[in-house]
Amino acid sequence: xLHDREEQRGGTLSRRSVLRGGAAVLGGLVLGIALPAKRARxxxxxxxxxxLNAFVHIPAQGPVSLVMPAVEMGQGVYTxxxxxxxxxxxxxxxxxxxxxxxxxxxxxxHPTFYVQATGGSTTTMAWxxxxxxxxxxARAMLVSAAAAEWSVPxxxxxxxxxxxxxxxxxxxxxYGDVADRAGQFPPxxxxxLKSPDQFRLIGxxxxxxxxxxxxxxxxVYGIDVIRPGMxxxxxxxxxxxxGKVEHVDEAPALAMPGVRQVVVLEDIVAVVGDNTWIAEQxxxxxxxxxxxxxxxxxxxAQLWADTEKASTGPGVAVRKEGDAPGKLGTGVLFDATYELxxxxxxxxxxxxxxxxxxxxxxxxxxxxxxxxxxxAGAAQVLGVSxxxxxxxxxxxxxxxxxxxxxAPIVTATRIAQKVSGPVKVIWSREQDIRQxxxxxxxxxxxxxxVESGRIIAWQHRVTGPSILARWLPPAFKDGVDSDAIxxxxxxxxxxxxMLVEYIRHENAVPFSFWRGVGPNSTVFSVxxxxxxxAGKTGADPVAFRCLMLEKTPRARAVLDAAAAKAGxxxxxxxxxxxxxxxxxxxxxxxFGSHLACVADVAVTDGGDxxxxxxxxxxxxxxxxxxxxxxxxxxxxxxxxxxxxxxNRITFAGGRVEQTNFNDYRLLRINEMPTIEVDLLSSSEKSxxxxxxxxxxxxxxxxxxxxxxxxxxxxxxxxxxxxxxxxV
Amino acid sequence: MxxxxxxxxxxxxxxxxxxxxLWVLRDELGLTGTKFGCGIAQCGxxxxxxxxxxxxxxxxxxxxxxxxxxxTIEGVGDTPVGARVQKAxxxxxxxxxxxxxxxxxxxxxxxxxxxxxxDDGAIDAAMAGNLCRCGTYVRIREGIKHAxxx
Ligand code: FES
Ligand code: FES
Numbered sequence: 001x002l003h004d005r006e007e008q009r010g011g012t013l014s015r016r017s018v019l020r021g022g023a024a025v026l027g028g029l030v031l032g033i034a035l036p037a038k039r040a041r042x043x044x045x046x047x048x049x050x051x052l053n054a055f056v057h058i059p060a061q062g063p064v065s066l067v068m069p070a071v072e073m074g075q076g077v078y079t080x081x082x083x084x085x086x087x088x089x090x091x092x093x094x095x096x097x098x099x100x101x102x103x104x105x106x107x108x109x110h111p112t113f114y115v116q117a118t119g120g121s122t123t124t125m126a127w128x129x130x131x132x133x134x135x136x137x138a139r140a141m142l143v144s145a146a147a148a149e150w151s152v153p154x155x156x157x158x159x160x161x162x163x164x165x166x167x168x169x170x171x172x173x174x175y176g177d178v179a180d181r182a183g184q185f186p187p188x189x190x191x192x193l194k195s196p197d198q199f200r201l202i203g204x205x206x207x208x209x210x211x212x213x214x215x216x217x218x219x220v221y222g223i224d225v226i227r228p229g230m231x232x233x234x235x236x237x238x239x240x241x242x243g244k245v246e247h248v249d250e251a252p253a254l255a256m257p258g259v260r261q262v263v264v265l266e267d268i269v270a271v272v273g274d275n276t277w278i279a280e281q282x283x284x285x286x287x288x289x290x291x292x293x294x295x296x297x298x299x300x301a302q303l304w305a306d307t308e309k310a311s312t313g314p315g316v317a318v319r320k321e322g323d324a325p326g327k328l329g330t331g332v333l334f335d336a337t338y339e340l341x342x343x344x345x346x347x348x349x350x351x352x353x354x355x356x357x358x359x360x361x362x363x364x365x366x367x368x369x370x371x372x373x374x375x376a377g378a379a380q381v382l383g384v385s386x387x388x389x390x391x392x393x394x395x396x397x398x399x400x401x402x403x404x405x406x407a408p409i410v411t412a413t414r415i416a417q418k419v420s421g422p423v424k425v426i427w428s429r430e431q432d433i434r435q436x437x438x439x440x441x442x443x444x445x446x447x448x449x450v451e452s453g454r455i456i457a458w459q460h461r462v463t464g465p466s467i468l469a470r471w472l473p474p475a476f477k478d479g480v481d482s483d484a485i486x487x488x489x490x491x492x493x494x495x496x497x498m499l500v501e502y503i504r505h506e507n508a509v510p511f512s513f514w515r516g517v518g519p520n521s522t523v524f525s526v527x528x529x530x531x532x533x534a535g536k537t538g539a540d541p542v543a544f545r546c547l548m549l550e551k552t553p554r555a556r557a558v559l560d561a562a563a564a565k566a567g568x569x570x571x572x573x574x575x576x577x578x579x580x581x582x583x584x585x586x587x588x589x590x591f592g593s594h595l596a597c598v599a600d601v602a603v604t605d606g607g608d609x610x611x612x613x614x615x616x617x618x619x620x621x622x623x624x625x626x627x628x629x630x631x632x633x634x635x636x637x638x639x640x641x642x643x644x645x646x647n648r649i650t651f652a653g654g655r656v657e658q659t660n661f662n663d664y665r666l667l668r669i670n671e672m673p674t675i676e677v678d679l680l681s682s683s684e685k686s687x688x689x690x691x692x693x694x695x696x697x698x699x700x701x702x703x704x705x706x707x708x709x710x711x712x713x714x715x716x717x718x719x720x721x722x723x724x725x726x727v
Numbered sequence: 728m729x730x731x732x733x734x735x736x737x738x739x740x741x742x743x744x745x746x747x748x749l750w751v752l753r754d755e756l757g758l759t760g761t762k763f764g765c766g767i768a769q770c771g772x773x774x775x776x777x778x779x780x781x782x783x784x785x786x787x788x789x790x791x792x793x794x795x796x797x798x799t800i801e802g803v804g805d806t807p808v809g810a811r812v813q814k815a816x817x818x819x820x821x822x823x824x825x826x827x828x829x830x831x832x833x834x835x836x837x838x839x840x841x842x843x844x845x846d847d848g849a850i851d852a853a854m855a856g857n858l859c860r861c862g863t864y865v866r867i868r869e870g871i872k873h874a875x876x877x
Contacts, residue, residue, distance in 0.1 A: 277747060348764050397826030627820055635863060638865075
């Protein structure tokens with residue numbers, strides 16, 4: 001399954017057989033991630049074969065091509081999508097090659113988003129069934145063709161590993177032998193899918209199909225693309241958000257050997273050179289005068305204060321049961337505010353995009369979660385129709401929401417428009433952070449009344465921007481951003497009379513999706529608030545939650561499992577990392593999955609927090625590949641621990657204050673907790689798993705710190721000064 | 728600038744001698760398995776071996792390499808330890824997006840070559856400079872132990 005690098009590196013991209021359905025746009029657009037070396041080269045006669053639908057192409061010889069509607073960013077969906085197709089098609093994962101879907105909303109548009117996008121932990125939920133149907137339909141067409149050839153009833157034929165057999169007569173045909181004829185059969189409707197007891201792949205710990213090339217350094221990510229005659233560009237945006245270039249003297253850069261060109265746009269300066277380093281050095285040699293624009297006074301304290309102020313305005317009711325405000329007017333109440341900072345994505349692969357503008361259009365080599373938006377964005381820059389823009393998608397070196405926007409592709413196209421020949425634009429880490437579209441700042445205000453140990457009234461008000469209103473306008477309905485309130489509107493608990501409200505508030509800081517999206521803010525707030533109440537009423541946090549879970553047995557089951565596995569209630573051993581120890585719990589229902597988490601922390605006198613152990617129990621419904629689910633939870637936990645301990649983006653004078661990994665800290669291996677994952681078996685509908693691990697660990701850690709120190713942290717990330725003590 | 732030796736082959740280098748090795752490997756020699764992540768010695772995705780020692784190629788100027796043997800992710804599988812690490816990475820499904828993994832594998836291979844049976848402390852010390860945004864550290868640790876005692 002090695003990547004055939006020459007295919008991408010050479011001047012010609014080999015043309016693949018045209019797939020039916022997406023034919024018009026697929027011709028010449030499709031790029032394999034796992035191209036076998038023996039594949040036909042451009043100009044050679046194409047092997048016969050047929051596209052049986054937009055997802056399955058059976059060549060006469062060689063591996064079956066499966067088109068992947070959701071992109072691979074490390075979350076394992078190339079394997080899980082291939083498993084769904086291969087399961088019903090009756091082929092092995094060693095007999096396929098995965099192909100990136102080109103921009104083609106009609107065929108590869110997300111079944112619920114409609115636009116062609118990978119995100120929101122939705123791939124398995126949205127695509128399992130359509131892909132299984134595509135596999136089953138293709139298989140039925142192949143079987144029909146063989147049955148016709150042998151003049152036997154299709155029902156007498158069996159299929160296995162790409163071979164059709166007629167047991168009665170012992171006759172056999174390979175899929176490739178009948179693909180041409182199968183392609184002439186009308187696709188049957190309503191082909192039955194396998195029942196779970198017939199699965200051979202789904203539910204197994206199948207080996208990933210994308211990783212063999214990754215461990216030998218052969219995977220070509222967007223940043224690795226090399227085109228003949230390609231130049232390299234480094235770029236810089238105004239340090240102040242929204243600032244513009246006022247003046248730049250190009251001479252110091254142009255005087256440097258290897259620098260070819262300086263590109264000055266309204267808001268960006270780029271230097272083009274013979275390699276990335278020279279381009280970067282040329283950029284540093286420039287003395288650029290920027291005009292700061294309207295955000296020069298933008299300041300973090302003001303951003304917090306503005307959001308706080310907005311939170312007192314009128315909200316839109318998202319869920320209303322009974323008269324919560326009436327019950328929350330006077331008397332002893334619980335009342336708390338939780339604030340979440342801006343965050344950067346910092347995928348290890350920085351933003352990059354290679355563009356070649358030519359012949360009234362352009363070609364783009366990039367790894368993107370939104371190939372359609374990328375195509376449209378570049379077309380708009382060039383003033384051409386989208387069909388003049390060819391997007392070659394690639395495996396992505398970490399997404400986390402950071403590649404759900406066309407903005408970097410638009411920027412690269414604007415630069416490439418001024419450059420003759422292909423140019424690879426690479427964001428330095430500093431520019432990747434500065435130009436990011438951040439996880440927005442959120443504010444959560446919660447109130448509750450407790451009677452006889454139970455919550456009888458609950459109010460949760462979420463204030464923050466609407467990503468969906470911009471990104472997917474039809475999804476922004478009646479003033480409510482369904483993502484921002486996800487996790488607040490339907491918590492797993494019975495909370496009595498309830499009012500959940502949303503207040504849309506936006507500021508000048510660009511914002512977008514970020515791993516965990518809305519539930520990062522809402523679940524954090526709900527779970528922190530529950531521990532606050534438990535603490536003040538003297539209740540055990542697990543027992544207190546259990547009281548409210550009578551109607552949600554799946555939630556109760558994961559909570560019980562996590563508590564048992566973590567030894568909830570047992571004392572914590574002394575830790576070399578800090579004298580104060582605490583254990584915290586959190587529970588969530590979001591992305592269609594139920595997770596509970598118990599985290600143990602040790603806190604030093606200086607207020608440094610070490611997470612020593614994390615236990616997660618998860619019911620994610622029916623699982624395609626259990627090992628991928630565990631890997632996503634493990635990785636999500638690491639991502640979330642860094643978030644709660646370290647991460648924030650702050651502004652001063654309109655500038656992002658963080659620059660690189662020295663001041664935007666990720667977790668390192670020597671800071672790792674042990675992580676135990678208990679995957680509960682479940683036959684419920686599949687839920688999402690890319691994000692929940694990140695969401696659930698943050699409140700568990702914060703609650704553990706609360707248990708250890710008696711201080712509840714209400715503005716993330718943790719602040720050592722608030723939990724330091726003098727001994 | 729002169730020649731350098733990468734994965735047993737000799738390459739003529741055009742770039743100036745003060746160019747970091749990383750960009751010579753990636754942009755000039757087309758050996759893009761070695762990655763860029765930070766440029767300031769914070770992330771380790773650019774890790775290569777120079778005479779078997781793990782080095783951050785974003786910090787090493789190509790002119791300083793001399794005739795020492797450079798090994799990159801594309802070549803490390805030719806060493807027995809490198810091949811064992813790559814196999815362990817697949818056996819344990821360490822990899823997610825994979826972008827950091829060339830650096831992780833190079834660091835792990837250098838560790839195991841010097842210390843065939845590292846304990847957790849030795850793993851922490853050798854691997855703390857290699858960031859993974861996907862958070863694969865649990866399996867990186869297991870992978871090193873698995874490669875040490877296959
Ligand atoms: S790129 Fe060299 S350490 Fe990050
Ligand atoms: S596997 Fe993605 S950064 Fe490590």
